[in-house]
Amino acid sequence: MKYVDEFRDPGKALALSREIHALTATIARAKRQPLQIMEVCGGHTHSIFRYGVTQFLPDEIEFVHGPGCPVCVLPMGRVDDCVALAERPEVIFTTFGDAMRVPGSKKSLLKAKADGADVRMVYSPLDALALARQNPEREVIFFGLGFETTMPSTAMTVLQADAQNVSNFSLFCNHITIIPTIKAILDEPDLRLDGFLGPGHVSMVIGSAAYDFIARDYGKPITIAGFEPLDVLQSVWMVVKQIAEGRAQVENQYARVVPRDGNKVALAAVAEVFELREFFEWRGLGSIAHSGVRVRERYAAFDAERKFALPNLRIADPQSCQCGEVLKGQLKPQQCKIFGTACTPQTPLGALMVSTEGACAAFYNYGRIDTSGLSASKATKEDQHGR
Amino acid sequence: MCLGIPGQIVEIVEGVDAAGKLAIVDVGGVRREVNIAFIVDKEHTVADCVGDWVLVHVGFAMVRIDEGEAAATLALLREMGEYQTEIDSMQTSAAGNPA
Amino acid sequence: MDDKSRRRVRTLRESHVNLSHGSGGKAMRDLIEDVFVAAFDNPQLAAMEDQAVFPFAELALHGDRLAFTTDTFVVDPLFFAGGDIGTLAVAGTVNDLAMSGARPLYLSCAMVLEEGLSIEVLRRVVASMQRTAQLAGVTIVTGDTKVVERGAADKLFINTAGVGVVPAGVSISAANARVGDAVIINGTLGDHGTAILIARNQLGVSCDVASDCQPLAGLVAAMLAACPDIHCLRDATRGGVATVLNEFAESSNVAIRIDEDALPLREEVRGACEILGLDPLYLANEGKLIAIVPGEHASAVLAAMRAHPAGECAAIIGEVCAAPAGTVVLNTCFGGQRIVDMLVGEQLPRIC
Structure with missing residues (x-):
């Protein structure tokens, strides 16, 4: 597959790995404590574990798995709202597949479906709109979630619903924005991150300029990264190079997809349909100012929050969860008190165990590995987590 | 956080409402209808999109993939590999020389 | 097999399954003879007994242990590229037997039909079962039919049980993997x-x-x-x-x-x-x-x-x-x- 296979070439990975090892050896502070690089995006977390990228890095480099998994950071109260909407008899509740397993305080959408709610998995918000046209007697609600990558698609769908007068379609908007969240993490008093891998697909929408403040105001290097394993490895090399050379800049490894100014048509659609919320609640991180969007008044007819009464309760995260600390890089997934015991992918308690893009689930599914007994190993380094 | 996958636009879906701007994209032999509104402007019309390699996300073509940039990224990685092979062979030949 | 027409004494006139097809009466007999017995076409089934009987000696020709399994098949949609629920129902049970090394010999076929199912659909499924059974070298020797009210089942469910014989000396188990395999x-x-x-x-x-x-x-x-x-x-x-x-x-x-x-x-x-x-x-x-x-x-x-x-x-x-x-x-x-x-x-x- 073009633009996929060439970026999974193990031959090129070895060359990069050696460059990264050599560069890291020149960084004095890495010898005292490992360099921490946060991959903001859950897609990167998934790639890192899926392909075993950490095995190409020296011990002196650690990934901190960031908050960029929209499925994971969705608070329980919002899932409860979804379930309440889905359980209305007139409603067909449409959602992306991976959101169906997220636990609410009582049940997930998967459980609501088993209990009789009409919950349907769709690939695109446009499929939900089509469903609304095909079922004029029903109310079709699309569960909009995701960062700036997904926002333009739901915005465009609302604009089409408006243009085509599809009055039985509405959006339950849970879109969140990445910049305020990165800023909140950078403002943590005990932060010790050394650099960032920037979210490639968010960036193709918002452009690379949006991250200038990270380098300028916080002095941290950031490289916008693609999602194939070579992309991730090359981006790590670029961040380490910045650290070694004492630079803090916004660099773009994913130039084949990310333009500096983003996608103007997509941004215009987002601005037309959405406006910033005062704050939005994140599972594991708490409330973050201006970190979510809602549907503008002009499109109120397509806003499920205005159209239907919602319980809209705030449900506290389970007390035993340490997702917040993991998200900020203070704990590794396996260091959480309940990792793998009370909290597993089968019965997730914490946000990060919910989707395979979440740090804990990715580590649980792919990462618990001690390969010392394996005879034929292609990897350069065997145990990726220094256990 | 957002699964996007490269695919090639193989045909424009005719006959649907004009606002739709729909096309068929091919990902490794799998076909899916996608909306191309985000990659169309005055300079790049709907008809121009056939043959484009795009990044597909939730049923939308989000961006046209820049072939030149992709080649440049790969060239850099290739050079890095060749450079190391060169160093390796220099070291090997140095080590292989009779002392 | 030109004697098929001779045996087809009963024919089904309805185009869709109704509750009388599961009642045990004449309608059920018509369905069984015209759809199942005609398609599966073997003397064991044609005898219309409540069970199939086979001599030990015949089984013992193939090995020294009996393998026995059952599986139930539900799939939506019934037909898909490369097969249908009938292909699945035979191949699935044959494969469960074969994974012990057994040679599969006989299958049963029990069907739960939803009222309103098209007979044409049923015939297509049964034809697939017979085709797959022939390919696998097994005979469908006994069966059962139930009809449930519309909505009580999704179109058609099939259970097949199978009997096979494991050749002497073959010992296959999930617990047998050894280092170096x-x-x-x-x-x-x-x-x-x-x-x-x-x-x-x-x-x-x-x-x-x-x-x-x-x-x-x-x-x-x-x-x-x-x-x-x-x-x-x-x-x-x-x-x-x-x-x-x-x-x-x-x-x-x-x-x-x-x-x-x-x-x-x-x-x-x-x-x-x-x-x-x-x-x-x-x-x-x-x-x-x-x-x-x-x-x-x-x-x-x-x-x-x-x-x-x-x-x-x-x-x-x-x-x-x-x-x-x-x-x-x-x-x-x-x-x-x-x-x-x-x-x-x-x-x-x-x-x-």
């Missing part, structure tokens, strides 16, 4: 799962992938001829290849290491997995088996498999190691390693 698959992964995904048309993707649904008894016989000492054998149905490998690793208390690059995968299945965020290791198959064989016999078994139509794309995909016991480890195409765990719940498309 080779792991072999008989062809491409995930074709059935992908075909079903496409047939449901829920996610709007389309491609030309047919289900791999096929009986594997002939293939297994060829494999046993090449190496009677096959250690483990299991068909990778629901839960996919990853699940079977985990079952082997757990039961045998060994590690199984597989190479991602060695996994046979159709381009379209790969494309569907990329676009929907699925992992082909967890996709369902209906005509794929995983064999664990002694390392020294691996190439002989592989050659035998490739010479059989059901194993043309067979490949060695990994090996059995000592540690970490109970674990499946994948060498990724990128050169890294990761764990391949059991599937948690249903595999849901990862989109955002």
Whole structure:
């Protein structure tokens, strides 16, 4: 597959790995404590574990798995709202597949479906709109979630619903924005991150300029990264190079997809349909100012929050969860008190165990590995987590 | 956080409402209808999109993939590999020389 | 077989199944004779007794132990590229028998029909069952029919039970994997799962992938001829290849290491997995088996498999190691390693 296979070439990975090892050896502070690089995006977390990228890095480099998994950071109260909407008899509740397993305080959408709610998995918000046209007697609600990558698609769908007068379609908007969240993490008093891998697909929408403040105001290097394993490895090399050379800049490894100014048509659609919320609640991180969007008044007819009464309760995260600390890089997934015991992918308690893009689930599914007994190993380094 | 996958636009879906701007994209032999509104402007019309390699996300073509940039990224990685092979062979030949 | 017409004394006049077809009366008799007995066409069934009876001596010709299994089949939609619920119902039970090394001989067929099901649909399914049974060398010798009210079942459910005989000396078990054994698959992964995904048309993707649904008894016989000492054998149905490998690793208390690059995968299945965020290791198959064989016999078994139509794309995909016991480890195409765990719940498309 073009633009996929060439970026999974193990031959090129070895060359990069050696460059990264050599560069890291020149960084004095890495010898005292490992360099921490946060991959903001859950897609990167998934790639890192899926392909075993950490095995190409020296011990002196650690990934901190960031908050960029929209499925994971969705608070329980919002899932409860979804379930309440889905359980209305007139409603067909449409959602992306991976959101169906997220636990609410009582049940997930998967459980609501088993209990009789009409919950349907769709690939695109446009499929939900089509469903609304095909079922004029029903109310079709699309569960909009995701960062700036997904926002333009739901915005465009609302604009089409408006243009085509599809009055039985509405959006339950849970879109969140990445910049305020990165800023909140950078403002943590005990932060010790050394650099960032920037979210490639968010960036193709918002452009690379949006991250200038990270380098300028916080002095941290950031490289916008693609999602194939070579992309991730090359981006790590670029961040380490910045650290070694004492630079803090916004660099773009994913130039084949990310333009500096983003996608103007997509941004215009987002601005037309959405406006910033005062704050939005994140599972594991708490409330973050201006970190979510809602549907503008002009499109109120397509806003499920205005159209239907919602319980809209705030449900506290389970007390035993340490997702917040993991998200900020203070704990590794396996260091959480309940990792793998009370909290597993089968019965997730914490946000990060919910989707395979979440740090804990990715580590649980792919990462618990001690390969010392394996005879034929292609990897350069065997145990990726220094256990 | 957002699964996007490269695919090639193989045909424009005719006959649907004009606002739709729909096309068929091919990902490794799998076909899916996608909306191309985000990659169309005055300079790049709907008809121009056939043959484009795009990044597909939730049923939308989000961006046209820049072939030149992709080649440049790969060239850099290739050079890095060749450079190391060169160093390796220099070291090997140095080590292989009779002392 | 020109005596078929002579036996078809009863014919069905209705175009759709109704409750009287399950009542035990004349209508039911018409349905059984015209649809099932006529299609399955064998003297055991045609006798219309309540059971099939076979002499021990005949069974003992094939081996020294009886294998017995049952499976129930529900699939939506009933028909898909490469097969239908009838193909599945025969191949599934035949394969469960074959995975013990048994030669499958006799099958039962019990159907739950929803009132309103088209007889034409039923005939097509039954014809598929007979075609698949002939291919697998088994006879459908007994059966049962129930009709439930509209809405009480989804169109058509089939249960098949099967009897086979295990040849003397063959001992296959999930607990038999030994360090140094080779792991072999008989062809491409995930074709059935992908075909079903496409047939449901829920996610709007389309491609030309047919289900791999096929009986594997002939293939297994060829494999046993090449190496009677096959250690483990299991068909990778629901839960996919990853699940079977985990079952082997757990039961045998060994590690199984597989190479991602060695996994046979159709381009379209790969494309569907990329676009929907699925992992082909967890996709369902209906005509794929995983064999664990002694390392020294691996190439002989592989050659035998490739010479059989059901194993043309067979490949060695990994090996059995000592540690970490109970674990499946994948060498990724990128050169890294990761764990391949059991599937948690249903595999849901990862989109955002």
